[in-house]
Amino acid sequence: MPIPSATTDADLALAAELGQQLRVDSVRSSTSAGSGHPTSSMSAADLMAVLVSRHLRYDWDNPDRPGNDHLIFSKGHASPLLYSIYKAVGVVSDEELMTGYRRLGSRLEGHPTPVLPWVDVATGSLGQGLPDGVGVALAGKYVEELPYRVWVLCGDSEIAEGSIWEALDKASYYKLSNLIAIVDINRLGQRGPTEHEWDTETYRRRVTAFGARAFVIDGHDVAAIDRTLAQAGDLSGEQPIVILARTLKGRGFSEVEDKEGWHGKPLPPEMAERAVIELGGERNLLVRGPVPDDAAPRHPARANSAAEIKLPAYDLGQKVATRKAYGDALAAVGARPDVEAMDGEVSNSTFADEFAKAYPERYFEMFIAEQQLVAAAVGFSVRGYRPFASTFAAFFTRAYDFIRMAAISQANIRLVGSHAGVEIGADGPSQMALEDLAMLRAVHGSTVLYPSDATSAAALTKTMADLDGVCYMRTTRGAYPVLYDAAETFPVGGSKVLRSADDDQVTLIGAGVTLYECLAAADQLAGEGISARVIDVYSVKPIDTATLTAAAMATGGRLVVAEDHHPEGGLGAAVLDALTGNGRTELDIAHLAVRVMPGSGTGEELLDEAGISASHIADAARRLLT
């Protein structure tokens, strides 16, 4: 571990100078771009100057070095400050800063994203950087056992987000002394004063009550900052650290300092000139702080695992819930040391508890805090791991902003939602995922899987471990017959044609529970001499366009799609997209979906009430044929 040298007056003077340079460059870059948040950058400049020059252990030439500290700007709108730091450490040129920031095609985007190698996660939706940091810190403390620290710069406005308190709660529960939140309390939000302005005592009481070790400092006193960061980063305690720094928005330029009306506004050019003069002029300090020791993580990531995974095998016809198959398979996939699992206090329902029993050291209970659940997965992904996060499918709606941002963060995460649709029965609509397919399909680059039987669910669980991006699997509460032999393969983007004949007159399309209804409907229709093709669309995104197109052509464009989901954005929409995406097409589609507000009942009753049971599917097919 590098021992920091005692701080000299020269060190502090350099940090103060660096702080002024970061301010100057924040002003210059945002003025050149004609947009951005200079005043929100200026308030935190001294904090970051001391951190970067004296405490952050980071090898700027090797951002993938395992022992590097992490620096996450939860207040992503302070991107001018972050990019000015990159200039100060010499990885971004002044020219790039002045001509790239916020321009088309530039990596210096309006809010930080991991198109930059030194950025871990995309921020800009407030209250997410700290929860993501909890995930990174969990990986460091419990999986890698590496002494890196996770420094998170937060704004004061974002402390109103509940996700911040989910993060602090879990950080103290897991004793994450490697997590240090630095809150830039500049008193002013976008449209006026923040809720608590400079009431650092209220902040202190709250973060302390949530288990953090708190420091209250003047965020412009470089000596105080230096002393505090040294204590905060010592890893000796068992508490996360929160540094509450009282600062001035627009600090250093008297025309905007601590004034309302300057949030998110670049200074006009003449004003920027005056600001640069008042701040002491342009500087080109090149400053680097300490680098970490070399170290290797206990459980390796970022490498294909050679571990042999023996998936569970099920007998054809045996009744097994796909959620159970997920748990069985996840425990098997756990043979890969780069796989972690986490759950939102329902692991005995999602069956993530099978992994928890097999690999307790790589299982993380997130209790009922779904935003932190997804953020923890994102954090593990930052460190190259392959997390699986599970809860009831309905409750992933709680974390949609985190899922959306995970895609922008280029995170590779696996979400598994159980208890989908009206099939769950008696618990009623609050527990029924009826929007999840729409929600997850709309995420950029996502994969959406919806297996019907245990064999396919288990196979897809294994496949997910290697998928990039946001990957979602929907599982079902009830137990249904195994349809596929263990030797069957289920490529992403594929489908299975379960019934097919040359004289097929109509195609029945289902996934999950509705596939069984389609099969039963096909049986009914066969008894009437109507031959129906049946397709299992286990891969909803990407979808098997070729097989669906062939079926549509073979059956005169007559298709019945049945889904246990609201009609918008789910399986039916995916099928329509596929069939209309490649030129002229003639279709005669019956789209059966949950168009009612369901109540309680048995799963069978509710499938029937919603009009997605076998008899409704058969009726729809008959109508298409008349």
Added chain:
Amino acid sequence: MPIPSATTDADLALAAELGQQLRVDSVRSSTSAGSGHPTSSMSAADLMAVLVSRHLRYDWDNPDRPGNDHLIFSKGHASPLLYSIYKAVGVVSDEELMTGYRRLGSRLEGHPTPVLPWVDVATGSLGQGLPDGVGVALAGKYVEELPYRVWVLCGDSEIAEGSIWEALDKASYYKLSNLIAIVDINRLGQRGPTEHEWDTETYRRRVTAFGARAFVIDGHDVAAIDRTLAQAGDLSGEQPIVILARTLKGRGFSEVEDKEGWHGKPLPPEMAERAVIELGGERNLLVRGPVPDDAAPRHPARANSAAEIKLPAYDLGQKVATRKAYGDALAAVGARPDVEAMDGEVSNSTFADEFAKAYPERYFEMFIAEQQLVAAAVGFSVRGYRPFASTFAAFFTRAYDFIRMAAISQANIRLVGSHAGVEIGADGPSQMALEDLAMLRAVHGSTVLYPSDATSAAALTKTMADLDGVCYMRTTRGAYPVLYDAAETFPVGGSKVLRSADDDQVTLIGAGVTLYECLAAADQLAGEGISARVIDVYSVKPIDTATLTAAAMATGGRLVVAEDHHPEGGLGAAVLDALTGNGRTELDIAHLAVRVMPGSGTGEELLDEAGISASHIADAARRLLT
């Protein structure tokens, strides 16, 4: 105000008996249904027995009586307890309880919903009842000025949800002494002990730090409960109240009391028999507590307002952003005394600040806490008001679970999201709503509006005030020319055909910013002798099927749909649903949407990069015609 009489020993004995009855009925009803959460009901039975018999001011025969207290079960899985209370006060029969609970078609659903007249909001997704209660309490204290109290029964597991802390933060900020949270700390969650078990001191420190007045009690000591509820409900202070009640899960039946493994499980019949015996047998107490005084709210709700609303008028061709028109119109709609507005600390961007300036007493700043923002709107809806809640469209993803539950709650709320799509330009993808149409369309019974110009945005704002259900309007950052005269009408479910001729060869479909791109494309095509129909789909859900179908028929099935949204679940999906929902159809569709991960740039650059600008639309049209 009814003054409660001094409590006698007989009162306490009755409450204790009632508690046992509620336990017995919770066991009986869930066993009869074969599912449900008896043990989670038994822990809170004494708390509720004392509340209902002694403190809750409620006219059970007149649930709409304005002065009634509110009782919200944030721990909605304790529905057996709630329904057993309804039996005890005589509004639900024992027969209904025993034969209805969790059955098909019954109003006694697995988790409470407002199909019951005494239920304010649907619960069952944890951590929502308290934020909803904040909204109800805000209405009572600031709009109605009525002395009702809002009692919210919370579970201990749900305290891990960040939304609980958003709620307490806002409750103390707004000094909601009319809000009383009763936390049933029974130590056991679904799969094992809760994070903090019986650590009431940690809970006390946290809620106190968040500004609540805290009481820590034994939740089975009826005298202590009675004393505490009397203090909690006195409305004299300026703080919300949190009662931290230490309880035993399964209290009163030794075979399950404080034991793991009994969450969410009905007792098998023989066990239920033993439980009833140990609890002292079946009872049929009929108990009612105090009723409220008659009172009338200051600002009336639940009545059509006769206020004259003078909408802003814009000149044709004038450049006005739809978000600005929303603000202008909202300020005009504020002439109705039943309209409130709230925003997530971006009111100067959404232009909700125009309402805030005109009607400060009916504007509620929710700061950066989008879950509480939506929950507050739900709370106002409970009281019959017509709330408008606004933030950046992207940040409504933070509250998707609340929006989904609002639909189950039969809430009438209006959500307005600004800064949609890549059009916003330099700020980058974290601020760009590209999933919001998919998210809102998938909500049951929702209305989704997406006006292009200021006239339609203003008209639709006024229309929204009268719409039921979850209503969403998407607005645009930039200013674009006014297309419509102020006299034009914009019915929900309608559209506008802006270009049309008998020889139209292709239809161009847009909404919001892409409508302007469609118009420019039509101009380009006209120059080549290609006549293109152009349709403004300002109503995305419901959508104008007739006009779209007529256009498809008139232009040989050739349609170009362009949307500033990811390709899944948005405008394109809505158009496809409309065109394939009524029998055989032949289509040749080009669907232009944001299929890339955008970065920064100008709006124009990003529209072009995403392939949804005029030149791409014209190219797509040409391809359809070759």
